[in-house]
Amino acid sequence: MSARSPATARDRILSLVREKGEVSRGEISQAFSMDKKAVSVAVERLLSEGILRISGLQDSRAGRRREILSVNGAHAGAVGVDLGATHIIGVLVDLAGMVLGRTSYEVRPGLPVDLIRDQVRAVAERLLAHPRGRLARAVGVCVPGFVHPVEGTSLVAENIPGWKDVRIRKELEAALGVPVTVDDSSRAMAVSERWLGSARGEQDFISLDLGFGIGMGIFCGGAPYHGSGWKSGEIGHTVVDPDGLACACGGRGCLETVASGRAIAGQAAEGIRGGRSALLGELTRGNADAATAQDVGVAAAMGDSFSRELLACAGRAVGLALANAAAILNPSVVVLGGGLLAAGASFLDALRESAERHLMPGMRGELRIVESKLGADGSARGAALMAMEGIFRG
Amino acid sequence: MSARSPATARDRILSLVREKGEVSRGEISQAFSMDKKAVSVAVERLLSEGILRISGLQDSRAGRRREILSVNGAHAGAVGVDLGATHIIGVLVDLAGMVLGRTSYEVRPGLPVDLIRDQVRAVAERLLAHPRGRLARAVGVCVPGFVHPVEGTSLVAENIPGWKDVRIRKELEAALGVPVTVDDSSRAMAVSERWLGSARGEQDFISLDLGFGIGMGIFCGGAPYHGSGWKSGEIGHTVVDPDGLACACGGRGCLETVASGRAIAGQAAEGIRGGRSALLGELTRGNADAATAQDVGVAAAMGDSFSRELLACAGRAVGLALANAAAILNPSVVVLGGGLLAAGASFLDALRESAERHLMPGMRGELRIVESKLGADGSARGAALMAMEGIFRG
Numbered sequence: 094m095s096a097r098s099p100a101t102a103r104d105r106i107l108s109l110v111r112e113k114g115e116v117s118r119g120e121i122s123q124a125f126s127m128d129k130k131a132v133s134v135a136v137e138r139l140l141s142e143g144i145l146r147i148s149g150l151q152d153s154r155a156g157r158r159r160e161i162l163s164v165n166g167a168h169a170g171a172v173g174v175d176l177g178a179t180h181i182i183g184v185l186v187d188l189a190g191m192v193l194g195r196t197s198y199e200v201r202p203g204l205p206v207d208l209i210r211d212q213v214r215a216v217a218e219r220l221l222a223h224p225r226g227r228l229a230r231a232v233g234v235c236v237p238g239f240v241h242p243v244e245g246t247s248l249v250a251e252n253i254p255g256w257k258d259v260r261i262r263k264e265l266e267a268a269l270g271v272p273v274t275v276d277d278s279s280r281a282m283a284v285s286e287r288w289l290g291s292a293r294g295e296q297d298f299i300s301l302d303l304g305f306g307i308g309m310g311i312f313c314g315g316a317p318y319h320g321s322g323w324k325s326g327e328i329g330h331t332v333v334d335p336d337g338l339a340c341a342c343g344g345r346g347c348l349e350t351v352a353s354g355r356a357i358a359g360q361a362a363e364g365i366r367g368g369r370s371a372l373l374g375e376l377t378r379g380n381a382d383a384a385t386a387q388d389v390g391v392a393a394a395m396g397d398s399f400s401r402e403l404l405a406c407a408g409r410a411v412g413l414a415l416a417n418a419a420a421i422l423n424p425s426v427v428v429l430g431g432g433l434l435a436a437g438a439s440f441l442d443a444l445r446e447s448a449e450r451h452l453m454p455g456m457r458g459e460l461r462i463v464e465s466k467l468g469a470d471g472s473a474r475g476a477a478l479m480a481m482e483g484i485f486r487g
Numbered sequence: 488m489s490a491r492s493p494a495t496a497r498d499r500i501l502s503l504v505r506e507k508g509e510v511s512r513g514e515i516s517q518a519f520s521m522d523k524k525a526v527s528v529a530v531e532r533l534l535s536e537g538i539l540r541i542s543g544l545q546d547s548r549a550g551r552r553r554e555i556l557s558v559n560g561a562h563a564g565a566v567g568v569d570l571g572a573t574h575i576i577g578v579l580v581d582l583a584g585m586v587l588g589r590t591s592y593e594v595r596p597g598l599p600v601d602l603i604r605d606q607v608r609a610v611a612e613r614l615l616a617h618p619r620g621r622l623a624r625a626v627g628v629c630v631p632g633f634v635h636p637v638e639g640t641s642l643v644a645e646n647i648p649g650w651k652d653v654r655i656r657k658e659l660e661a662a663l664g665v666p667v668t669v670d671d672s673s674r675a676m677a678v679s680e681r682w683l684g685s686a687r688g689e690q691d692f693i694s695l696d697l698g699f700g701i702g703m704g705i706f707c708g709g710a711p712y713h714g715s716g717w718k719s720g721e722i723g724h725t726v727v728d729p730d731g732l733a734c735a736c737g738g739r740g741c742l743e744t745v746a747s748g749r750a751i752a753g754q755a756a757e758g759i760r761g762g763r764s765a766l767l768g769e770l771t772r773g774n775a776d777a778a779t780a781q782d783v784g785v786a787a788a789m790g791d792s793f794s795r796e797l798l799a800c801a802g803r804a805v806g807l808a809l810a811n812a813a814a815i816l817n818p819s820v821v822v823l824g825g826g827l828l829a830a831g832a833s834f835l836d837a838l839r840e841s842a843e844r845h846l847m848p849g850m851r852g853e854l855r856i857v858e859s860k861l862g863a864d865g866s867a868r869g870a871a872l873m874a875m876e877g878i879f880r881g
Contacts, residue, residue, distance in 0.1 A: 324849070423719040
């Protein structure tokens with residue numbers, strides 16, 4: 094299901110201002126072939142509601158000065174919390190999506206689920222207690238795996254052992270006293286790319302969330318696409334090798350079994366045990382099971398050929414899966430995000446080369462593959478934006 | 488891009504009537520929690536426009552008789568023409584999508600492109616000259632491969648040699664004197680499944696077009712999804728074997744190289760030449776190159792083990808690609824259509840078994856895989872429905 098509402102003048106004006114950052118009334122009128130008077134009426138209303146503000150004056154050709162409109166960040170804000178398999182990241186953002194405060198915790202594998210819930214709450218509480226936390230009207234939480242946004246439930250996250258049927262919204266609303274929304278982390282990442290990142294203004298695009306797991310966010314017609322049961326975007330569980338390894342999802346040969354942060358760490362551990370990389374052995378001080386994808390990235394950067402091949406292999410698998418998703422969805426842009434981006438050139442070059450090679454020839458040259466510029470906070474900011482969406486929809 | 492317009496009362500009422508076939512005013516009011524008076528006003532307008540009609544009376548609980556509303560088929564009609572690699576199918580349908588007339592030609596491989604264009608025009612002309620052809624307000628054409636619906640151009644169809652940059656709309660509008668729309672065949676098939684077939688009322692679903700080529704139609708949020716460059720749905724060109732055979736699209740190892748009607752025919756020809764199926768040899772009277780997927784289906788039904796294994800192998804490949812597409816799109820329903828459905832149980836059982844096995848476990852049991860009941864005319868009827876869409880949108 095996609096949460097699509099009628100495109101009223103208000104919606105369209107707000108979309109344009111959010112996408113461009115700054116626009117004049119004349120540019121709005123031109124963009125939508127809208128009557129200047131109608132634009133003025135709608136803009137005045139948005140100014141008096143406090144959602145837009147006049148951020149400057151510009152000389153127009155006619156010699157008059159025209160007002161430049163922006164989203165009024167100070168009007169409202171939200172807290173976004175991104176719960177991942179290895180981290181909890183929280184941000185306090187204003188209505189324009191700018192980060193006013195930030196906090197993060199590392200989540201150690203195997204932590205009891207109750208402790209993780211407490212950590213999520215603590216992150217949100219800390220940001221609400223931020224000097225500017227009073228701006229926050231809502232909290233948006235995003236989690237990997239399956240969610241039910243309407244019920245506010247995190248159904249299952251394979252990469253967080255024991256995490257199942259957690260009624261996050263109910264729990265957090267009781268503890269925090271503000272409205273809480275819940276959605277998928279990869280979808281939240283796509284939302285922040287749409288409004289703040291590399292997919293501004295794009296109608297049909299995807300973002301790949303390459304981390305401990307692998308997820309995908311999909312925009313169709315300018316809105317996030319959820320699928321019939323809120324489960325869209327499970328590219329990490331597309332099967333790349335029918336006879337491959339067992340996956341945490343219960344399937345076999347999923348992309349995540351060969352190319353996720355988790356898989357790379359597992360392959361590194363095997364390599365260390367097999368004596369195939371002295372450098373990785375040193376970096377992990379002999380504790381093979383403690384190896385992470387980050388260690389592999391560091392070793393690769395230091396010239397370790399085992400690590401480089403391991404990352405290239407993962408990059409090739411992601412590139413193929415990406416090409417196949419693009420053949421189905423025909424996105425204008427693919428935004429690459431997530432912790433694996435830090436793994437460096439061995440991974441990214443192989444990914445790009447493989448995607449280009451396997452993409453349907455008739456689509457080559459039309460698809461842009463770009464790296465996220467939002468860093469680690471993309472999903473958390475997206476979760477906050479989703480929590481504030483109601484303000485923009487009026 | 489998805490052609491989504493605001494859901495006005497008119498749109499929603501028409502959607503419900505089209506989906507249910509017959510509804511009362513009370514049912515409309517109940518379905519949308521709409522004020523009875525508002526429903527009556529909108530319905531009266533649709534009745535006076537001639538788009539709806541009163542198709543019967545029903546006793547209500549209150550003892551009064553209530554009017555049953557349907558789409559008024561006789562209000563308008565359209566011709567739909569489906570150009571495939573092996574056929575041209577034309578239908579004349581009324582506003583309700585019912586077939587009033589039908590005609591089809593077989594297209595022999597390698598026919599000059601100009602002759603194919605003439606055949607398409609002749610099919611449309613014949614249906615416009617049908618006793619009820621005056622009902623037709625528009626002609627919808629669907630073709631495989633890449634199209635540009637806004638320009639009315641068929642850009643390229645790999646499975647029709649020489650077919651490239653054909654300005655179908657312009658040519659046909661000049662010849663026929665009615666508005667012509669152009670879209671992709673698999674998308675047209677999805678449209679007919681949505682309004683007339685097995686996906687009535689579904690918001691997010693896909694249809695697989697299994698024929699000489701393999702295509703997919705996608706609905707997101709109740710509307711056909713085109714993608715950023717009108718190229719969505721190319722599941723036939725997702726790569727299933729990176730080291731596989733060269734494909735007509737210029738790529739390598741695409742699903743179409745192992746599981747399309749074209750691939751099955753090619754494998755049958757090899758089998759005949761290699762003496763691996765006496766029955767196929769007999770059916771094709773020794774002319775291996777004349778073998779078709781249909782021959783393989785017939786041989787399989789007669790117990791030929793080579794043909795059965797060939798179809799099972801194709802079915803398994805389609806099932807895997809389908810499971811992967813479902814992981815990404817999370818559709819409620821997959822409708823299987825196209826000529827390969829006639830290949831029988833060897834193909835379909837393998838397809839279903841493979842899709843079920845490879846589908847992400849957390850999605851199993853939620854995805855319905857059904858066979859189309861629209862037969863060979865699905866795409867042609869969908870093309871006609873797409874040509875009439877403007878009438879419903881008012």
